[in-house]
Amino acid sequence: MKMVRNFLLISGMILVSGCSVFDSFSEVDALNETQAVGSPFTQALADEYRIFANRELREMFDYPDALHFARKGLAAASGESVTPEPITDWNLEEPHIQELSAARGRLMVAFDLGAREVAPREAAYTQAMFDCWIEQQEENWQDNDIVNCKTAFADAIVKLEGMLQPPAPAPEPAPEPMAPEDAVYLVFFNWDSQDLGSGALNVLDAVATEVAKNPPSQINIVGHADTSGPRDYNQKLASKRANAVRDALIQRGVDANILMVDSRGESELLVETPDNVREPANRRVNITFE
Numbered sequence: 353m354k355m356v357r358n359f360l361l362i363s364g365m366i367l368v369s370g371c372s373v374f375d376s377f378s379e380v381d382a383l384n385e386t387q388a389v390g391s392p393f394t395q396a397l398a399d400e401y402r403i404f405a406n407r408e409l410r411e412m413f414d415y416p417d418a419l420h421f422a423r424k425g426l427a428a429a430s431g432e433s434v435t436p437e438p439i440t441d442w443n444l445e446e447p448h449i450q451e452l453s454a455a456r457g458r459l460m461v462a463f464d465l466g467a468r469e470v471a472p473r474e475a476a477y478t479q480a481m482f483d484c485w486i487e488q489q490e491e492n493w494q495d496n497d498i499v500n501c502k503t504a505f506a507d508a509i510v511k512l513e514g515m516l517q518p519p520a521p522a523p524e525p526a527p528e529p530m531a532p533e534d535a536v537y538l539v540f541f542n543w544d545s546q547d548l549g550s551g552a553l554n555v556l557d558a559v560a561t562e563v564a565k566n567p568p569s570q571i572n573i574v575g576h577a578d579t580s581g582p583r584d585y586n587q588k589l590a591s592k593r594a595n596a597v598r599d600a601l602i603q604r605g606v607d608a609n610i611l612m613v614d615s616r617g618e619s620e621l622l623v624e625t626p627d628n629v630r631e632p633a634n635r636r637v638n639i640t641f642e
Contacts, residue, residue, distance in 0.1 A: 379422040380405050383429065390431025393472035397434060400480035401425030408487075417487055424483075436460070436482045440630060442490045450542055452486055454551065455505065457540055457632030460623045462512050464633070471515045478512050481505035535562065537639040539597055543580070543630050546592040548600055556597065559639055560604035568610065568641035573597050575615045578634035579627045587617035597637045 383405060388398040401421050409418035428434045439453050459482055467475040484501035488494060537559050539552045548556070563571070575594030577586035594613045602608050623633045
C-alpha cells in the first residue's frame with residue numbers, strides 16, 4: 353500500500369510547478385484546523401488521527417502515510433464511520449497477516465458489542481493503535497515502533513473489552529454463577545481455512561474444562577464463514593470448521609453423543625459486510641450449551 357501511495361503522491365506533486373515536492377500538505381493542515389462533529393467516537397477518532405498524521409509527517413517524514421491518515425481523520429471529523437485498516441490493503445508477510453487479522457476481528461467484535469458508544473475515546477484510541485501497528489508492520493524495519501504500537505493496541509483492547517462487561521454486583525447477595533445455557537464460546541479461523549490455531553485450541557480447552565465440571569445435555573456447534581467466495585462454498589467451509597471443532601472436543605474427552613453440528617455459511621454474520629468481503633470476525637464457530 354505504501355508503494356501505491358508514494359506513487360500517487362509524487363505523481364500528483366510533480367504536476368505542481370514552482371514549489372518543492374513536499375511544500376504543502378493541505379489535508380494535514382485542514383485536519384489540524386477542523387472542528388470535529390458527529391458522535392463522541394468520531395470526534396475522538398479525529399483527534400487520534402490528527403496526532404497520528406502529524407507524527408508521520410513531522411517526526412517520521414512519512415509523507416504518504418501522513419496524508420492517508422489525515423484523510424481518515426477528516427472523514428471522522430465530518431462524522432463519517434471510519435473503520436480500522438483492511439488487512440488486504442497492506443503489503444504484509446503471512447504470519448503478520450494472521451496476527452493482524454485476529455486482532456482486527458477482536459476489535460470489530462468489541463465495536464459490534466457497542467464499544468464505540470460505551471467507551472468512545474478508548475475505542476478511538478484502540479483503533480488508532482491498530483492502524484499504527486499495521487502501518488509500522490508493513491514498513492517492518494523500526495522494531496521499537498512496531499512493538500510500541502502493537503503493545504499499545506494489546507493493552508487498549510483488553511481495557512476496552514473490560515469496559516464492555518457489566519458492573520460487578522454488590523457483595524450481598526452473592527451473584528449466582530452463569531447458567532451453562534447462557535455461555536457462548538467463539539472459535540475464529542483464518543481466511544479459507546478450517547485449521548484450528550493456538551487461540552482456537554485454548555478456547556476448546558476452556559470448553560472441555562467447563563463441560564467436565566458442569567456437563568450439559570447438549571452442545572451446539574455452528575460453523576460460519578465470511579462473504580468472500582461463493583455462497584455454496586462457504587456453506588461447506590463453515591461445515592468443515594464446525595466438524596473440526598467437534599473432533600477437537602471429542603479428543604478432549606467430550607461425549608460425542610451430545611455434540612450437535614450445524615452450518616450457517618455466510619447467512620448469519622457477526623459483522624455485517626457486503627458480498628465478497630474478507631472479515632475475520634465472521635470466520636468462526638459458535639459453541640453453546642443446552
